[in-house]
Amino acid sequence: MVDRLGFISSMITRIRPVPSRFPGRHLVLGLRVQRCQLHYDGRTRVSNFWIPTGGISKKTVSGEKEDANDLLVRGGFLRQAYSGVFHLLPLGLRVQDKLESLIDKHMRSLGASKVSLSSISSQELWEQSGRLTEGSEVFRFEDRKGARFILAPTHEEEITTLVGNLTTSYKSLPLRVYQITRKYRDEARPRQGLLRGREFVMKDLYTFDYNADEALKTYRAVKHAYTQLFDELKIPYLVAAADSGNMGGNLSHEYHFISAKGEDRVVSCSNCDHVYNEELADGKSHNFPEESGKNVVPGFHTEEDAPVEGGSTVSTGMWMAISHDGNTLLRGWYPKFSMQNWSTEPAERHVNSHAAKAIATAAGIDLELSVENPLEKWVANAKSPKSSEKPRVLDLYDSQVRVYQRPPLSDLLQESGCTAADIEYTMLDRFPGTSNKLSLVRVHDGDRCSQCGDGVLTSNPAVELGHTFHLGTRYSEVLNASVSVNAAVLDGSVESGNKSSKEVIVPMQMGCHGIGVSRMISAVVNRLADDKGLNWPRAIAPYEVVVVPGKGLDSVAEQVYDSLTSGNSKPVDTLLDDRDKGMGWKLGDADLIGYPVIVVVGNGWKKNQTLEVQCRRLGVKENVSLEKLPTFVQGLLAQL
Numbered sequence: 001m002v003d004r005l006g007f008i009s010s011m012i013t014r015i016r017p018v019p020s021r022f023p024g025r026h027l028v029l030g031l032r033v034q035r036c037q038l039h040y041d042g043r044t045r046v047s048n049f050w051i052p053t054g055g056i057s058k059k060t061v062s063g064e065k066e067d068a069n070d071l072l073v074r075g076g077f078l079r080q081a082y083s084g085v086f087h088l089l090p091l092g093l094r095v096q097d098k099l100e101s102l103i104d105k106h107m108r109s110l111g112a113s114k115v116s117l118s119s120i121s122s123q124e125l126w127e128q129s130g131r132l133t134e135g136s137e138v139f140r141f142e143d144r145k146g147a148r149f150i151l152a153p154t155h156e157e158e159i160t161t162l163v164g165n166l167t168t169s170y171k172s173l174p175l176r177v178y179q180i181t182r183k184y185r186d187e188a189r190p191r192q193g194l195l196r197g198r199e200f201v202m203k204d205l206y207t208f209d210y211n212a213d214e215a216l217k218t219y220r221a222v223k224h225a226y227t228q229l230f231d232e233l234k235i236p237y238l239v240a241a242a243d244s245g246n247m248g249g250n251l252s253h254e255y256h257f258i259s260a261k262g263e264d265r266v267v268s269c270s271n272c273d274h275v276y277n278e279e280l281a282d283g284k285s286h287n288f289p290e291e292s293g294k295n296v297v298p299g300f301h302t303e304e305d306a307p308v309e310g311g312s313t314v315s316t317g318m319w320m321a322i323s324h325d326g327n328t329l330l331r332g333w334y335p336k337f338s339m340q341n342w343s344t345e346p347a348e349r350h351v352n353s354h355a356a357k358a359i360a361t362a363a364g365i366d367l368e369l370s371v372e373n374p375l376e377k378w379v380a381n382a383k384s385p386k387s388s389e390k391p392r393v394l395d396l397y398d399s400q401v402r403v404y405q406r407p408p409l410s411d412l413l414q415e416s417g418c419t420a421a422d423i424e425y426t427m428l429d430r431f432p433g434t435s436n437k438l439s440l441v442r443v444h445d446g447d448r449c450s451q452c453g454d455g456v457l458t459s460n461p462a463v464e465l466g467h468t469f470h471l472g473t474r475y476s477e478v479l480n481a482s483v484s485v486n487a488a489v490l491d492g493s494v495e496s497g498n499k500s501s502k503e504v505i506v507p508m509q510m511g512c513h514g515i516g517v518s519r520m521i522s523a524v525v526n527r528l529a530d531d532k533g534l535n536w537p538r539a540i541a542p543y544e545v546v547v548v549p550g551k552g553l554d555s556v557a558e559q560v561y562d563s564l565t566s567g568n569s570k571p572v573d574t575l576l577d578d579r580d581k582g583m584g585w586k587l588g589d590a591d592l593i594g595y596p597v598i599v600v601v602g603n604g605w606k607k608n609q610t611l612e613v614q615c616r617r618l619g620v621k622e623n624v625s626l627e628k629l630p631t632f633v634q635g636l637l638a639q640l
Contacts, residue, residue: 051076068525069193084190084198094542106229112176123148151184159206164481170210178205194522201518207511215509241276251470256462266462271455281355284436285399286450319351322374326381328392334440352442362432382416390424397429399437463523466515476507534594538640543575549601
């Protein structure tokens with residue numbers, strides 16, 4: 001054994017590097033291996049940075065357009081670990097870090113302090129707030145002692161408990177704290193990469209005030225900071241009034257990028273600032289008085305064509321849903337087509353399920369919208385011997401459908417085996433408790449705005465990036481987060497010089513304001529990518545500029561790098577691509593990765609001592625001297 005080791009050792013000492021036109025490659029024991037050349041001279045080089053780009057997408061082969069997730073994978077930004085779970089690679093982490101730094105800057109402008117809350121939360125705490133139910137999309141687990149926990153998808157309960165234990169007087173308010181951390185959601189169907197995953201990064205800002213007026217001042221300040229933040233990205237966005245959902249409160253806004261990949265629909269007016277999420281549909285008709293009686297479709301409430309005024313025919317559609325308990329079948333009768341304002345052509349209409357749910361809720365019915373075949377489930381429930389209640393049917397009539405006769409129940413009776421007396425039947429053509437007629441249909445492009453009466457509405461799919469909620473006392477009351485306030489402060493008389501010795505205990509007024517950090521990465525890609533690759537805005541680009549040298553021009557490329565990163569001008573975040581690859585390959589890689597500006601050190605330098613500057617988003621390709629380069633590049637970046 002010793003002799004063999006000695007022989008191998010003697011052979012290794014005789015090995016000499018084999019001259020090669022490929023730097024970094026040496027012959028070792030008869031094998032050529034690639035060795036990474038590391039340069040530690042203070043310059044940021046691709047050779048010192050892990051960028052595993054490349055690979056051919058299946059969609060590229062089939063001719064389909066790549067989506068954001070495909071491009072982020074091919075560009076070396078991330079890889080999928082499991083369904084809905086992703087690893088960020090160095091380029092992706094740089095983008096996320098820059099986005100977090102941007103958020104930090106604007107949170108500081110609000111006087112917010114940064115915290116880091118645990119990803120583990122108590123199931124008992126969530127049960128206390130009423131948010132942990134059987135259908136909650138949370139990861140649940142028990143420790144070895146049987147204590148019940150969840151991986152937190154959000155932290156309202158934890159921050160309310162923490163602040164409630166540490167804050168006793170209104171003099172400690174307003175309080176604004178935020179965190180940027182990983183969240184977890186047991187998503188039933190993860191999709192679209194970072195847009196809807198099971199693990200994601202969020203920014204949460206939690207605000208605490210002693211009364212509603214102060215809380216609304218805080219809300220407006222946060223809304224202004226969000227506007228400043230999104231403006232800095234220089235990507236068009238919409239601020240939409242939104243539904244607070246199970247978060248609670250009665251005031252909320254969403255921040256959206258218009259995108260075909262979006263799961264929300266945002267409606268905006270061409271004339272006024274009326275912008276809202278389609279989820280806000282309340283099921284009430286808001287027709288103008290002068291339009292009463294126009295565009296009315298008299299329906300016989302069947303799938304067949306019904307006669308209308310003037311002798312033409314318009315189809316009346318029926319939409320169905322079922323209650324959570326399976327006992328109530330809801331049928332919505334609506335016009336499949338109806339006239340638009342200022343149009344001679346009828347528009348095809350579709351039911352807005354959020355409007356139908358709002359009406360059902362007002363009628364005391366908890367509607368389940370996820371059931372694919374509600375009629376089948378209702379019939380099964382009606383036939384079940386375990387059912388102790390009468391099966392119910394609720395018919396809703398859109399304001400554009402006239403009720404000429406009671407709709408037939410014959411089909412339902414036949415399928416369920418019930419008689420008419422066995423079924424509790426109700427019909428509504430007015431919103432419960434009001435004189436408003438019903439509106440079941442979604443907004444169609446070209447409809448008139450109900451707010452100003454002059455503008456035209458447009459509906460677009462959109463990706464939600466941020467959300468602001470005024471929560472009020474939704475959490476502070478149930479979790480006992482209260483402060484003592486002088487009575488004169490509460491009634492405002494302290495401003496007149498009045499003082500009171502009476503202290504009042506009040507629950508804190510809260511706000512919650514989130515930004516989806518990881519989903520914004522994917523949303524930006526969806527918004528700006530083109531057929532060449534990614535296309536980052538300056539604010540969150542992994543690097544602002546990449547310098548790409550041709551063969552034999554490495555020393556010039558270093559001069560270019562130094563002129564951009566030092567000197568009198570503002571330093572530019574620059575990367576030097578010093579890989580031993582052809583110019584065409586490196587430029588293709590730069591386009592795929594999506595650097596805002598590319599500086600090419602090539603034939604222009606050899607012939608005229610000039611550098612080619614490319615900016616795909618601005619359509620720029622121009623030759624610039626080394627002396628003018630920093631100013632020229634800064635001018636481009638200022639537009640990005």
